[in-house]
Amino acid sequence: MSLDEGRAQLILELRRGGVDDARVMAAMENVSREAFVPDALREKAYENIALPIGHHQTISQPLTVGLMTQALQVGDRMKVLEIGTGSGYQSSVLAPLCRRLYTIERFRELFELAEQRFAEQRLTNITTRCGDGSHGWKEQAPFERIIVTAAAHDVPPLLVEQLAIGGIMVVPVSDGRDEHDQRLLRVTRTDEGIETEELGHTRFVPLVEGDRP
Ligand code: SAH
Numbered sequence: 001m002s003l004d005e006g007r008a009q010l011i012l013e014l015r016r017g018g019v020d021d022a023r024v025m026a027a028m029e030n031v032s033r034e035a036f037v038p039d040a041l042r043e044k045a046y047e048n049i050a051l052p053i054g055h056h057q058t059i060s061q062p063l064t065v066g067l068m069t070q071a072l073q074v075g076d077r078m079k080v081l082e083i084g085t086g087s088g089y090q091s092s093v094l095a096p097l098c099r100r101l102y103t104i105e106r107f108r109e110l111f112e113l114a115e116q117r118f119a120e121q122r123l124t125n126i127t128t129r130c131g132d133g134s135h136g137w138k139e140q141a142p143f144e145r146i147i148v149t150a151a152a153h154d155v156p157p158l159l160v161e162q163l164a165i166g167g168i169m170v171v172p173v174s175d176g177r178d179e180h181d182q183r184l185l186r187v188t189r190t191d192e193g194i195e196t197e198e199l200g201h202t203r204f205v206p207l208v209e210g211d212r213p
């Protein structure tokens with residue numbers, strides 16, 4: 001299968017998997033995933049699977065990116081925070097859907113590569129930071145939306161604090177029994193606290209707190 005055929009096939013799989021928001025679908029169609037995977041894996045770029053990107057990290061499965069982006073209900077005036085830039089693939093789907101995306105990655109090499117890709121893809125509304133994203137980005141808070149693309153142990157309280165009232169956070173949470181099996185949560189911040197909905201199960205690499213060893 002050529003990359004173009006793979007790309008068309010993937011769009012069908014996303015639709016079948018439940019991505020039915022027209023803006024999200026258009027954003028997914030516009031991104032060249034092959035620009036975000038290591039060269040050696042280019043021919044697998046449009047398979048609906050996560051792929052290794054080095055440092056034991058992965059570029060997310062396209063269906064997961066589609067469903068999480070959809071669950072986030074992003075509007076084009078919104079300020080969005082992403083924890084776990086990784087390859088930059090999820091960021092490149094989100095950026096065209098919002099006003100500005102702030103994204104944090106703890107591995108310098110992944111962070112630099114993602115920055116380079118954003119420049120190449122002319123994604124000019126992304127602000128990047130290298131460091132521990134589990135504390136959020138206080139100077140830029142509040143955010144209307146927050147997406148965490150690594151698995152937390154619980155809904156991170158510091159990120160809830162940086163969510164605007166009425167804002168939404170999508171975060172995978174592992175409850176400890178099996179850290180590879182996580183519940184994907186949609187958390188809405190209200191005047192009184194938070195409301196939580198469970199959206200399904202995901203498999204992300206863990207959110208690692210603290211600076212890199
Ligand atoms: N959204 C990415 C998926 C990346 S996998 C994509 O589309 O490719 C999760 C990423 O989160 C990894 O790159 C990992 O290094 C990063 N990460 C884990 N803990 C982190 C933390 N505390 N702060 C910032 N990044 C973190």
